[in-house]
Amino acid sequence: MIMIGERINGMFKDIGKAVREHDPKPLQEWAVKQKEGGAHYLDVNTGPNSEDQTVDLPWMIKVVREVSDLPLAIDTTDYNAMEAALIEYGKPGAVINSIGCEQEKIDRVFPMAAKYQADVVCLCISKSGIPKSADERVALAMEFVANAEAYGLQPDNLFIDPIILPVNVAQEHASEALETIRQIKLLSNPAPLTTIGLSNVSQKTPHRPLLNRTFAVMAMAVGLDSAILDVNDDLLVDAIASARIILNKDIYCDSYPKVFRQR
Amino acid sequence: MATNILKEKYSSKINTVTIGATKEQGGTRTSTVTVGGDASAPFLHYEGEIPLKPVAALEIQDIAPTDWDPILQKVYAEVSGDPVTWAKKAVEFGADLIYLKLAGSHPDNGDKSPEECAKIVKDVLAAVGVPLIVVGSGVEEKDNAVWPVVAEAAAGENLVIGSAQQEKYKSLAAACMVYKHKLLALSPLDINICKQLNILITEMGLPAESILIDPSTAALGYGIEYTYSILERGRLGALQGDKMLAMPVLLQIGYEAWRSKEAIAPEEDFPNWGNQEERAILWEAVTAAGLLQGGANIAVLRHPESLRLLKKNSEELMVKPEL
Numbered sequence: 001m002i003m004i005g006e007r008i009n010g011m012f013k014d015i016g017k018a019v020r021e022h023d024p025k026p027l028q029e030w031a032v033k034q035k036e037g038g039a040h041y042l043d044v045n046t047g048p049n050s051e052d053q054t055v056d057l058p059w060m061i062k063v064v065r066e067v068s069d070l071p072l073a074i075d076t077t078d079y080n081a082m083e084a085a086l087i088e089y090g091k092p093g094a095v096i097n098s099i100g101c102e103q104e105k106i107d108r109v110f111p112m113a114a115k116y117q118a119d120v121v122c123l124c125i126s127k128s129g130i131p132k133s134a135d136e137r138v139a140l141a142m143e144f145v146a147n148a149e150a151y152g153l154q155p156d157n158l159f160i161d162p163i164i165l166p167v168n169v170a171q172e173h174a175s176e177a178l179e180t181i182r183q184i185k186l187l188s189n190p191a192p193l194t195t196i197g198l199s200n201v202s203q204k205t206p207h208r209p210l211l212n213r214t215f216a217v218m219a220m221a222v223g224l225d226s227a228i229l230d231v232n233d234d235l236l237v238d239a240i241a242s243a244r245i246i247l248n249k250d251i252y253c254d255s256y257p258k259v260f261r262q263r
Numbered sequence: 264m265a266t267n268i269l270k271e272k273y274s275s276k277i278n279t280v281t282i283g284a285t286k287e288q289g290g291t292r293t294s295t296v297t298v299g300g301d302a303s304a305p306f307l308h309y310e311g312e313i314p315l316k317p318v319a320a321l322e323i324q325d326i327a328p329t330d331w332d333p334i335l336q337k338v339y340a341e342v343s344g345d346p347v348t349w350a351k352k353a354v355e356f357g358a359d360l361i362y363l364k365l366a367g368s369h370p371d372n373g374d375k376s377p378e379e380c381a382k383i384v385k386d387v388l389a390a391v392g393v394p395l396i397v398v399g400s401g402v403e404e405k406d407n408a409v410w411p412v413v414a415e416a417a418a419g420e421n422l423v424i425g426s427a428q429q430e431k432y433k434s435l436a437a438a439c440m441v442y443k444h445k446l447l448a449l450s451p452l453d454i455n456i457c458k459q460l461n462i463l464i465t466e467m468g469l470p471a472e473s474i475l476i477d478p479s480t481a482a483l484g485y486g487i488e489y490t491y492s493i494l495e496r497g498r499l500g501a502l503q504g505d506k507m508l509a510m511p512v513l514l515q516i517g518y519e520a521w522r523s524k525e526a527i528a529p530e531e532d533f534p535n536w537g538n539q540e541e542r543a544i545l546w547e548a549v550t551a552a553g554l555l556q557g558g559a560n561i562a563v564l565r566h567p568e569s570l571r572l573l574k575k576n577s578e579e580l581m582v583k584p585e586l
Contacts, residue, residue, distance in 0.1 A: 251500045251508060253458035259507060 001240050001249075002041065002226035004073050004095070005034035006199060008064060010047015019046050019056050024063035031068040037231035038261035041095060042068065044085075045075035053081035058088035065089075073097045073121070073228070079108050092117030095159065097228075100125040101140040110151035121159045121195055124180065130163050132172065134179035137162050141184045145192055155188040159195040159226055166203035167211060174201065174215065178222050185223040198229040213239040220247060237261065268586055270310045273502035276302035277560070278472050278509050279315070282360065282445060283394025284421040291420065293392025296359050298560040299511035304498065305558045308583040311502075316581045317555055319570050320396055320563045321358035322517050323349040325375070325383045326367035332527045334540050335565055346383055347390040354391050356567035357574060362396045363387055368409050369400035377412035384413050388420060396423040396513070396563070398447065407434040414438035423447050423513070426477055429460050436467045447513060449477040452486075454493050454500075454508075461507045475561070476510045482519040482526075483550040490514070494557030514554055517565030520547035548572040555580065 007030045010016040018026040031042055044064060050056040053076055061072060073095035074085045086094060096113055098121035099105040113120045122144040124130075124137040131137050141160045148158055162180035165173045177196070185191045196219055202211035213236040216227060220243040231237060241260035244250045253259060279300040284290025296318050303311030327344035342349040350361050365380050367373040375383075384397055397413060399406035410424060411434065425447025427435045432448070439446040448464060450457035457478055465471050478497065481490045494512060501509040520526055525536065526543040536542055547569035551562045555577060564570045 251458055251496065251505060252455045253462060253507065254455075255459060255462045259458075259462060262506075 001220060001244055003039050003231050003240070004041040004043050004226060004228040005037065005039035005231045006043050006228045007034055007230070008042055008060065009045040009075065010049060016047045016049055019050055019060065022059060027060060027063050028067040031064045034231050035068055035070055038237050039070060039231040041071050041073045043073040043075050043097060043228055053078045054084045057081045057085040061085050061088045071095070083112055086112065086116040086118060094118040095121060097121040098123050098161065101143050102127055106147045110147060110153060113157065114152050119157045119159060121161055123161045124163050130165070132176060134176045134183065137176065137180040138183045141192065142187060145188050154190065155192045156190045158192040160184050160192045161195050161197065164196050164201045166205065167201055168205045178219060181219055181224050182222040193225040194223060195226040195228065196224060198227040209233055209235060212236055216240055217243045268309065273302060273311055275502055275504040275509065276300060276311070277501055277511055280445060280472060280475060280511050282421060282423055284419060289419040291388060292394055296394050305556055306580045309586050313581070317560050317562065317577045318359035319573050320360035320362040320561060321353035321356060321567070321570060322362045322364060322563055322565050323353055324364045324366045326373055328366065332521055332543065334543055335521065338567060347386050350387045350391045354393055357570055358393065360394050360396055361387065361391060362563045364398050365409060366400055368405055369402055370405060372400065377409045380409045381412045381416035384417050388417060395420065396425065396447070398425040403431045407431065410435045411438040414442040414444055418442040421445065423475060425449060427460065427464060429456055432460060432464055433467065436464045436469045439473060440469050445473050445475060447475050447477050450479065452479045452481065452489050452493060454496055457497065458507045461510065471506055471510065474510045476512045477515065478512060480514045480516055480519045480554070482523045483546055483553065484525060485523055487550060487553055490554060491557040494554065494559065498558040511560035512558060513561040513563065514559045515563045516551045516554065517547060517563055520550045521565055544568045552576050
């Protein structure tokens with residue numbers, strides 16, 4: 001399970017302020033803290049208050065990389081800013097986060113992914129919104145896979161996100177998302193990777209950590225490869241480490257929760 | 264349609280570990296042995312680099328072993344009981360390393376003091392130039408007393424010292440840390456304990472690169488498939504990034520093979536099994552050859568002929584196929 005640390009995001013007040021003032025400290029502190037939590041990637045997002053993402057996003061990349069060698073998930077839908085950030089990143093292995101299933105976005109972003117040897121988070125969401133059924137979501141996933149091939153990307157360069165919505169207001173979506181994950185893993189060989197914005201499942205509920213870790217474990221059982229999540233939620237990371245053991249993805253040892261974080 | 268060669272992609276590899284130290288490196292060895300570095304399943308050269316061939320050690324003991332089969336006794340008749348001449352003989356036979364078991368430190372077997380053990384190790388070091396693996400008698404209290412003294416006496420020689428186990432690793436890990444030796448971590452055919460033991464040892468501060476795994480060996484016909492599948496599982500885990508299983512593997516093949524009935528039963532008892540000597544040598548060599556395919560890096564053997572066969576096999580497997 002690839003854990004993408006969600007915390008360096010301008011939606012959070014401390015990061016939003018730091019981005020506005022170009023103060024590297026909060027970003028760098030979270031970079032270190034999330035690595036300690038076991039993050040494999042760090043998500044980087046300017047948040048909604050950035051005046052110019054083409055300036056702010058590369059700056060964020062630069063200051064995070066000063067303290068962390070973890071690969072980055074570059075989180076924006078401003079694809080000019082994305083390209084500026086990829087140039088600043090300057091090496092293969094970044095994750096472009098994200099695109100919806102619209103041909104013009106695919107045509108803009110997939111060549112960029114091929115050029116900078118980046119992977120892409122692909123959201124199962126179309127112009128007409130978020131589909132409800134698993135079948136409609138899988139159809140969108142197939143679009144991404146077919147397009148990847150046309151642009152010289154491998155299916156496993158894609159992190160397909162079936163989209164999860166808060167269970168308190170969109171309860172019927174969760175089981176459809178799970179079924180989508182199961183089917184995405186059958187789409188091609190090698191299979192596309194799957195990811196999820198985990199914390200969405202619990203938005204505005206009073207039981208966020210409990211819902212997050214329960215859903216994480218359920219999604220892993222149907223083939224979830226990665227998630228954008230709170231890596232400093234210890235119970236969540238423990239649950240993920242345990243699920244990996246139960247799925248025989250990691251070899252058991254008594255210290256497995258600790259070992260999982262060290263990888 | 265052209266055939267595409269399917270290659271598995273791995274993210275990691277087996278640690279590279281050097282045993283022994285030359286004069287320039289602070290020891291007195293004339294040669295060192297480096298094992299590991301494998302970046303693919305055993306001998307799949309086309310998938311990943313296999314930079315170093317598996318090596319073979321011959322086992323010697325500080326006292327004449329009374330329980331070895333007459334066929335082995337015959338080979339070592341002139342040297343058995345004297346570790347110095349025995350070690351020289353083993354090198355003559357082509358051993359890459361000497362595996363010295365301090366059997367005489369066993370309380371029921373002479374109860375040699377730690378200082379006497381250290382002297383034996385020093386004497387063997389003076390007699391031969393190859394690197395040394397030194398193991399205790401297996402009695403916990405005694406091993407705990409012997410290890411630090413041996414480790415100190417051989418400081419700089421970069422020995423492998425064994426065998427740490429789940430309930431007794433602290434004293435050995437500390438000795439290896441202070442005097443810069445490699446540690447042999449023994450687990451009872453159990454990959455979970457194998458991994459946990461490596462974690463416990465590294466948590467004491469000994470680097471993962473100073474550990475060798477002894478997963479316990481079973482001989483042909485006596486559970487070799489358990490050893491084989493554990494080796495394979497560990498190798499795959501290591502290649503996929505599990506650092507606590509990325510240590511090179513040492514297997515005590517001689518000990519196990521020469522316990523099997525097929526190795527020690529005389530021909531007159533089982534005429535259908537054929538000549539005992541050939542059978543015994545092949546029992547050891549086939550056990551070793553099978554486990555090379557699981558990913559063994561160091562094979563500890565007893566008979567010089569099985570050593571010769573294994574070295575030949577290992578060299579042949581190192582030839583890169585043209586694809």
